[in-house]
Amino acid sequence: MNVPSPFGGNTPSIPQFGNQDPNVRAIQGAMESCYGKSIMSGVMGFGMGGLFGLFMASMSYDTPFGSPLQGANGQPAVTSLPLRQQLKIGFKDMGTRSWSMAKNFGKVGGLFSGIECGIEGLRAKNDLVNGMAAGCLTGGILAKNAGPQAVVGGCAAFAAFSAAIDAYMRQPSDE
Template identity: 40%
Template sequence: RGGGRPRSVMAATPPPSAPGGPEPPPTPLQYSLLLQHLVGEKRQPRAWDPAALGGIPSPPKSEEQKMVERAMESCAFKAALACVGGFVLGGAFGVFTAGIDTNVGFDPKDPYRTPTAKEVLKDMGQRGISYAKNFAIVGAMFSCTECVVESYRGKSDWKNSVISGCITGGAIGFRAGLKAGVIGCGGFAAFSAAIDYYLR
């Protein structure tokens, strides 16, 4: 009042609870601080120890193991593996198609003569070898091309299969001309895209 000193306004603080009296209300939980510790910048990285979780700790890889892994991930190994797989699959497919073909073993000069079992087996073997070679070449070309394309692009997606299928089909078809090469490129690319979509 008047010329007296201004009074300082102080916030009213709750008096401390007497012994045996009611406890003060708990401090409200700060969710922002909790989130920072859980998923924010203050989150502490947790080291997972397989031994502590009951698992078997894996020893560090030796240089020989790393060398074997690099060799198995190389394009040459993938191409060789696809070549062997294509040879086996092509041989089985050739023998199967020869087994259901009624003209196997027949001589076109004498169509009324019944072929012997030896002639039938010989024709089945020749067809199986022919299919095996073709499948092996196509498998090796496709696998090697896909590996090179994937290494160049640095990505593993459906585009690698389409590009490698087009290159493989075009290379095979160009032996019969430009039109056959274009058709082979489109056909192999579409087939590769369909297989990749089905597998993924």
């Protein structure tokens, strides 16, 4: 039995849920649409990138070789400043790096997910080729401002990475 979807077309009724509340069906339809998947991937990538950026920024103050510890342009090194100023500089740097990583991860997640979902819909198959093609397109799009060589390199690198992850995820479980 097909149920009209608020996102266009008909959504097949899922047997375990039966004919539930239309709001539940609408949310399920949104989660299964390419737009929903892209938005979820972008939001989750943004969150993960923020946490990753926070972690990486906090680790950069651990070593004497990190740039934040050395003075530049005649400014004193961070370690020679009072504690309150060190903390202020450190937290500002952590926020800046977290925001930058969050934006980048969100962009990559949303772009890859949207492209992969679109390719899967066009091909009507769920296989390794979808991820590789989406990886190639995503890598190329992200490297477009750096020139043709970077586009080819980004395409190859993202496609290979996507193929490796997808192949690993498709392995049968040992259970």
